[in-house]
Amino acid sequence: MTAAIAGIGATEFSKDSGRSELALAAHAGLAAITDAGLRPSDVDGMVTFTMDANAETALARELGVPELTFFGRVPYGGGAACAVVAHAAMAVATGAASTVLCYRAFNERSGRRFGQVHTPDGVDNGWHYPMGLVTPAASVAMFARRYQHEYDVTSEDFGRVAVLDRRAAATNPNAWFHGRPITLADHQASRWIVEPLRLLDCCQETDGAVALVVTTVDRARDLPRHPVVIAAAAQGSAADQFTMHSYYRDDLTGLPELGLVGRALWAGSGIGPEDLSALVLYDHFTPFVLVQLEELGFCARGEARHLLADGTLELDGRLPLNPHGGQLGEAYVHGMNGITEAVRQLRGTAANQIRDAEHVLVTAGTGVPTSGLVLSR
Amino acid sequence: MIEEAARELAARGESARRVARDPVNLPMIRNWTEAIGDDNPTYEHYAPPAMAQVWTMPGLAGQRPADDPLGAMVAVLDEAGYTSVVATDSEQTYHRYLSPGETVEVSSRLDGVTGPKRTALGEGWFVTTRSTWYVGDEPVAEMMFRVLKFRPSGVAGTAIRPAVSSDTxxxxxxxxxxxxxxxxxxxxxxxxxxxxxxxxxxxxxxxxxxxxxxxxxxxxxxxxxxxxxxxxxxxxxxxxxxxxxxxxxxxxxxxxxxxxxxxxxxxxxxxxxxxxxxxxxxxxxx
CATH class of the missing domain: 2.40.50.840 (OB fold (Dihydrolipoamide Acetyltransferase, E2P))
Known part of the structure; x- marks a missing residue:
């Protein structure tokens, strides 16, 4: 790859930002541009999520970005997280733009809450929402139940993801759950949301924004920050794919779209699972963290619970997972805060810094067409 | 619990007869026909049949008798969380005209309770009662009355609907x-x-x-x-x-x-x- 992440920025993560989503986007965008040592007038491309409510034009007006030669959006909710960087990297690689601002901004707690019941459009949704399967938690719970059934996985196995995330968040000052670790007993005592998911299996809802600046590696080398190279970026959609409801495949215990992304990342970067310094896995709901570990080849099918139990993924383990606290612990900014954490780890500026971090894997939303990144120092 | 209570109440049969506060009378007939806008001259001599229920209304401060089957069934459903009510349909049968001076009595029984049914308002139970008005031992009018007792769904009528295309x-x-x-x-x-x-x-x-x-x-x-x-x-x-x-x-x-x-x-x-x-x-x- 010839692209790098040159700057990152974010707002505070809260439950009530007190300002508009556009104000959040502008704040994070300016922070990312400034962090890169650039000015808004250097930006000539923008990429965000299809779900983002802030038009590129509106953000450009606020920031004083005069001209855009590239703008695009990526669909499928949090599955877009790493894909916005992939699209930006392709834009700078082809010369469609030189400096691309990627952003995601929402008042997802004080405004439209993802965890509440909505009635989405689309014929596909008609097979699920009217039947009473009405929240993302419910959609994931259907997979989780089958996964438990086939591999003898327990609620405690899911709970270990939450405990791990919250342990890291406890020592991350930017995390909403800073200073508030949980025990497995806390997880087991938390109420059912949609069985087999408990409250502490479900990530929080957050008001906030994250932005980052992608440019060419050559250009990034001339900027003040140490560039974080996009070693590989990939998107994936697999056979018989639905958004959150791929219930009609033979096997319900995998995430084949993520397996596809993983294979593309290893092939594109020449970096394999054994080369990674840390993992940032998308954790809107705990069960899919286990499935991701299996799908990406860190262990065999049904074995991820052992990885979680044996300390491998702890901050001081061989392969730390979500050192910022993940979305369960830090904030839910649709996966974008996981990318900025990977950048901090590779710069050596993370709250829970991993020694000599060289390559970090980041994944995007699961259960949907998804994406991933391998970032390198 | 609901079905058990319904069976028990239905098995009790008719409630004790409740006597109208006043005999059938011309002033009340006039008020009623004027409010309805019915100037049929017959009603100078007879009560409109649809007034059957009027004669046994308990009045503004009136209370349901303890053995009223609708009141008892409503209490059971309230307790079970089906706290909202909407009348759904009513059918009246008239056996003869009533004349001023006649005193009517009413008696009710629980006909049936069906559910739980999913409705646009929320999940609920249909409660059907039958009332009979008597003069002496002569039945003069009957009524089937049905209500839906439902658990309010938060926002009524917001069942999630599928998007339907020509393919589906x-x-x-x-x-x-x-x-x-x-x-x-x-x-x-x-x-x-x-x-x-x-x-x-x-x-x-x-x-x-x-x-x-x-x-x-x-x-x-x-x-x-x-x-x-x-x-x-x-x-x-x-x-x-x-x-x-x-x-x-x-x-x-x-x-x-x-x-x-x-x-x-x-x-x-x-x-x-x-x-x-x-x-x-x-x-x-x-």
Whole structure:
């Protein structure tokens, strides 16, 4: 790859930002541009999520970005997280733009809450929402139940993801759950949301924004920050794919779209699972963290619970997972805060810094067409 | 508990007769016909038949007698969380005209309680009572009266509706008729759910359908607790079912306590009419 992440920025993560989503986007965008040592007038491309409510034009007006030669959006909710960087990297690689601002901004707690019941459009949704399967938690719970059934996985196995995330968040000052670790007993005592998911299996809802600046590696080398190279970026959609409801495949215990992304990342970067310094896995709901570990080849099918139990993924383990606290612990900014954490780890500026971090894997939303990144120092 | 209480109340039969506060009288007839706008001269001599219920109204501060079956059944349903009420229909039968000076008495019995039914307002029970008005021992009028006692769904009438396209309307037309339809390719015969316009096996665009036997087993399921869902009372179960025809299909599993649901549970399809435009498939234990 010839692209790098040159700057990152974010707002505070809260439950009530007190300002508009556009104000959040502008704040994070300016922070990312400034962090890169650039000015808004250097930006000539923008990429965000299809779900983002802030038009590129509106953000450009606020920031004083005069001209855009590239703008695009990526669909499928949090599955877009790493894909916005992939699209930006392709834009700078082809010369469609030189400096691309990627952003995601929402008042997802004080405004439209993802965890509440909505009635989405689309014929596909008609097979699920009217039947009473009405929240993302419910959609994931259907997979989780089958996964438990086939591999003898327990609620405690899911709970270990939450405990791990919250342990890291406890020592991350930017995390909403800073200073508030949980025990497995806390997880087991938390109420059912949609069985087999408990409250502490479900990530929080957050008001906030994250932005980052992608440019060419050559250009990034001339900027003040140490560039974080996009070693590989990939998107994936697999056979018989639905958004959150791929219930009609033979096997319900995998995430084949993520397996596809993983294979593309290893092939594109020449970096394999054994080369990674840390993992940032998308954790809107705990069960899919286990499935991701299996799908990406860190262990065999049904074995991820052992990885979680044996300390491998702890901050001081061989392969730390979500050192910022993940979305369960830090904030839910649709996966974008996981990318900025990977950048901090590779710069050596993370709250829970991993020694000599060289390559970090980041994944995007699961259960949907998804994406991933391998970032390198 | 609800069905038991209903059986017990129905078995009590007619309540004690309650005597009208006043005899049938011309001043009340005049007020009533003027309010209604009915100037039929017959009502100078006889009471309009539709006034039957008027004569035994308990008055503004009146209370239901303790043995009134509707009051007792409403209390049971209130207790069970079905706290809202809407009258749905009423049928009156008149045996003869009443004349001023006659004193009527009324007696009621519980005819039946059916449910739980899913309605656009929320889940509820239909309570049907029958009242008879007497003069002496002569029945002069009768009334069937039905109410829906329902659990308010938060926002009434907001059942989540499917987006329907020309590719999928056959399915919803089927549920309205009590048929569970599975798309069948007109070219290669492949069965497919959810349906679509082009067969992914042979690429023909001639989809038809078969009517499923409606039997299958639970492949996976969830128990929804939170947040509240319009039109449904938590906890409720949604199950992904593998039909005997080989396709999977999702629907609510009703009539089985969540603790008794398990993967492999044998189910049969049923149909839950939401309103004139939407009927949902549901699973029931086989």
């Amino acid at each position: 309307e056959f399915f919803w037309a089927g549920t309205a008729l009590g048929e569970l339809r599975i798309q069948r390719c007109g070219g290669c015969g492949r069965l497919r759910h959810p349906p679509g316009p082009m067969c992914p096996s042979c690429r023909q665009t001639r989809p038809g359908y078969v009517v499923a036997a409606g039997e299958g087993t639970v492949y996976s399921y969830v128990v929804h607790h939170h947040p509240p869902v319009p039109g449904r009372a938590a906890p409720f179960v949604v199950a992904l079912v593998e039909l005997t025809e080989g396709v999977r299909m999702l629907a609510e599993l009703v009539g089985v306590p969540p603790s008794e649901v398990h993967i492999g549970l044998e189910v049969r399809v049923g149909f839950s009419r939401v309103d004139g435009e939407l009927t949902l498939p549901v699973w029931r234990r086989r």
